[in-house]
Amino acid sequence: MKFGVRSMIHVAVVAGLLSMVPLSSTFAAQVTNNIAVEAQAQALQSWHENIKKLGPPAAGCWSATYPNHLWKKEVCGKVSAYRSTPPTIASRDVLGNFATRAMGNKSAQQAGSGTDYSALTSNLTSSAVGSFPVVRGVKSESGNYGSNEYTLQLNTNISDDVVQLGNTSPYCADNGYAACSTWQQFIYSTDNGGGNPQAFIQNWLFIGPGDSCPSGWGSFSQGYYGCYTNSDAVAVPNVPVANLAKVKLSGTASANGLDTVTFTYGTVAYAISQSDSTLEIASTWMQSEFNIVGDGSQSPAANFNSGSSLTVKLAVSDGSTNAPTCVGPANGGTTGEYNNLNLGACTAAGGATPSIQFTESN
Known part of the structure; x- marks a missing residue:
């Protein structure tokens, strides 16, 4: 008012x-x-x-239309068949700690597959918002199976990867694991394996070779022992890449509360919430990555037309006005997917809306 x-x-x-x-x-x-x-x-x-x-008042799928601030309950779609691939191979060293190495088939300057910028906060991160304030020359994008095939990903750190956190996630002890690492992705996918655009949360748990995945979770091992599960999914519009300036993707996490992914396109917001107990990510989230990359492990690259340029902005909230730290580009990201845009420099700003910002182009 x-x-x-x-x-x-x-x-x-x-x-x-x-x-x-x-x-x-x-x-x-x-x-x-x-x-x-x-x-x-x-x-x-x-x-x-x-x-x-x-945020939505409860777990499930929701939408809201400007200028209304009331969330309307939506019927959740089929749980996505989408599976990302972690960019790092998580394996235990002789001390039981997780070591990492980058993977991916791309040039050293291109964003994704471990090479990216992330925002590291002084305190635990409670929310982050990714957007593209400037979009120039973007006309088309394609993946392995067709055009306009990409994901927007807002990813947390793998829990053991931020030194300030010290020990492993509380999820481990709470769920009977001697040690483990957690990783959460807030995702918008144009084609998540079912052909319909959706927003959802993907949860990853890295465990030891003698451990078992939680009941109902899928397993995926590629030099590491990984478990993953997807939240419910909310149906969203299929956004042409030329309209990226009109979208925002945000993630929030609240201890003993809800984790929520919110996708906004113009005047409509779509959200899906799950219990934070799914990974207890609110207890370990300090670093955030946001970018546009390929659409999952089967189509890891997002290929833009020549002459494309994007400005990427990632605003983060940790209860302070401190500027976050730009981490990267080497080992600056946690997604295994990538794009064909070369990273520029990263700048950070504090104040009412702490954020990092960088460009990428080809």
């Missing part, structure tokens, strides 16, 4: 000034229109932030 009042005052003041100056009616109309467009954009940005903070 305060923002709305300020916007109306702004418009009124400018309109008054325009009436005092002998400007052409066309120019005056253009100025007034520009002010209205700016006010609308700021109001939409505020709505996006409020929707993320409020």
Whole structure:
């Protein structure tokens, strides 16, 4: 409401000034229109932030439409068949700790498969929002099986990978594991194995060779012992890559509460929530990666047309105004998928909305 009042005052003041100056009616109309467009954009940005903070009232699938802040219950779609591939091979050394090495078939400068920028916070991260504030020259993208085949991924750190955390995730002791590592992905997929765009959460647990995966979880081993499971999935629009500037992907985690992925496209938000007890990721999340990459392990590359350029922004919240640290590009990411865009420099900013920002282009 305060923002709305300020916007109306702004418009009124400018309109008054325009009436005092002998400007052409066309120019005056253009100025007034520009002010209205700016006010609308700021109001939409505020709505996006409020929707993320409020979050759905319970686990399950939800949607909300601007300017309404009430979440509407949606019927969840079929659980996604999507499976990502961790970028690092997690294996135990002689001390029982996890060691990692990068994997992937791409050039050293291209984003993904372990090479990326992540935002490291001073305290535990409670939420993160990824967006593309500037999109230039993007006309098409393709994966192994067709065009417009990609994922937006907002990924946490693998729990043992952030030195400040010290010991392993509390999930281990709470679920009978002597030691383990956890990793969570907030995902938007244009084709998740079922042909329909969805948003969902993918959970990963890395365990020892003598341990078993939790009941109902899938197993995947490639030099490590991994277990994974997907949350319910909410149906979302299939967004052409040329419209990436209109999307946001956010993840939130609350100890003893809910973990939520929220995908917004223009004036509509879609969300899916699961219990934080699924991985207890709220107790270990300090580093976040966001990017557009391939659509899962069967189509790991997102190939953009030549001349594409994206500005990637990742805003993070840890209860402080401190600027996060840009980690990377070497070992700066946790996704196994990648794209054909070369990373530029990363900058970090603090204040009301701490964030990192970088460019990638080809």
